[in-house]
Amino acid sequence: MTPILRDRLIASTLILFSLIAIWVALGFRGDGTVFPVVMAACLTAACLFKLVAAGKDSDAEKETLEAIDWHRFLIWAVLAILFYFLAEPLGVYIVIPAFMFAVLRFLAHLKVSTAALIAILFTAAVFIVFELLLEVPTPAGLLDGIIR
């Protein structure tokens, strides 16, 4: 996808989103409608301008940003989403070492032993700092009875 096409897609999506937002805002009570409608209208106008200007944007044509490695991004995204969904039922002190190990092994390509060692040491450090020193509440999950 070229940068110009990408910018046009972003602008079109935001325009669609803004128009829906304006339609919804018209149902708000009293003058609570004004600000959301004005802001969504301004966003629409800016995106319309972007849509027109995108083709003339010479900077966008010259854009040489490092391409996203979608394969690695997907691995990261899946691991992060798993972290999110499993943190509460399993507990962060099970999920953190698992997440760390997976990222270090599959993205940083560390040896199994090194990845495991870093994951365990880091989890221990997080436990000491957040749980013991700062007493910050964390989802304990399966370890609830052991930790607290």
Added chain:
Amino acid sequence: MDAVLVGLTNVFTLQAMTVLLIGTLAGMIIGALPGLSSTMGVALVIPITFSMSPESSLILLGAVYVSSVYGGSVTAILLRTPGTDASIATALDGYPLAAAGRGAEALGMATIASLVGGVFSVVVLIAIAPPLSKVALAFGPQEYTILAIFGMVTIVGVVSENPLNGIIAAFAGLFLATVGLDNFTGGQRYTLGMRELFDGVPLLPALIGLFSVSQAISLSLPRSGGILEDDGALAAKGRDLPAWLDLRRCFRTMMKSSVIGSIVGILPGAGTSIAAFISYNEARRTSKNPENFGKGELEGVAASESANNAVTGGTLIPTLTLGIPGNAVTAVFIGGLTIHGMIPGPKLFTDFADVTYTLIFSLFVANILFGVIGLFAGKYIVHVTRVPGGILGPMIMTFSVIGTYALRNNMFDVGLALAFGFIGFFMERWRYPAAPFVIALILGPILEVNFRRSMQISNWDMTTFFTRPLSLVLIALVAAAIIYPVMQRQKSRA
């Protein structure tokens, strides 16, 4: 006066000094690590402050902020890889000096210049903030409306290399700021029935997502793992401190750059890198040896470093007195203040004066601390850059998740931080600046509430904004903030 003394006393306790030392060291390391910004550093530290007293929290946030700006100079000089964008100008002369075997000397000059700039900006903060807060007490809803518009206009124009992308980001932020229960009617707006959104889009998860989670993704993705190459200059060779003669020669530049940095800091949007480049160019323009700039001139390092550190105190002036964040770091700072029940604005100097003065004096001590640590151990900090980004990434992600959860003990915030992390990652890649988005998220409610109050007071008479002297002054500032960049752009085209 009592509050000033209480603030001073609060800083010189064992606990405060320990927090200062930890914050300073953490900030220096965060600043030195390329890819980790001051904004991310402060955002990452906020969760740690949840269980701390407001005084200790602000001391920690302030120490991380000022020392992370300095930390960026270490890698800029020794590796030509600025740890933060504040030190890009420093690398222009710092690295040639390091390559010529004068790395330690350049580092010494950077440390002393940063110290001078930082201390100067704290003095400016102490001198300007309290009287400005008294003026701000006279502000009505009309003035706050114009002030919020001023904040938005300046940040969009200055932060983004592509102003249209900045405008889109700002309007998206302003629109998102309307989510939640309407302050006036109590009606739900875009909450989708979720109780977690009744108070609006929670600021801290958004900030942590945009600045920390997005960086965690960026650090984890490159195949190289983000390890910096040691190319020989790393060892910081040569004499440890700049010669007395060089210091005397550069002192005028340091003072001038400190003034420039402080003024730039006060202006919303104009951040550390802009101040550094303005001062660097000014130093070159007035130098007796302009031809040496870019080839290894200590004066260039002094100009850039004193200016970028002078910005730190300046940016806190509008933040603390008016509640208007001047850049992304101070936007995060506002998040840190609000979790301790302190609403940024003039009342910080009345209702929370002792805590506010504690922060100001702690900034002074933090500058001294990083100066001392930098002079004796600065060159060793460069070794932290050997930690690969592939390892730092998941660590930052973990800190972000735990910190976000700790805020309200719910996973909704964690999900929001993750979502904003993905948004922030793509915004950075696709040149949509995150700073206007975040500042709009903060200024949006201020703008709407004060605009609606103004309208209620005046029966929807728009001339209410033009009938008050303070309001007129602010309108003139807004006009200048719009016209000046347009004129500059046309001038550069011509």
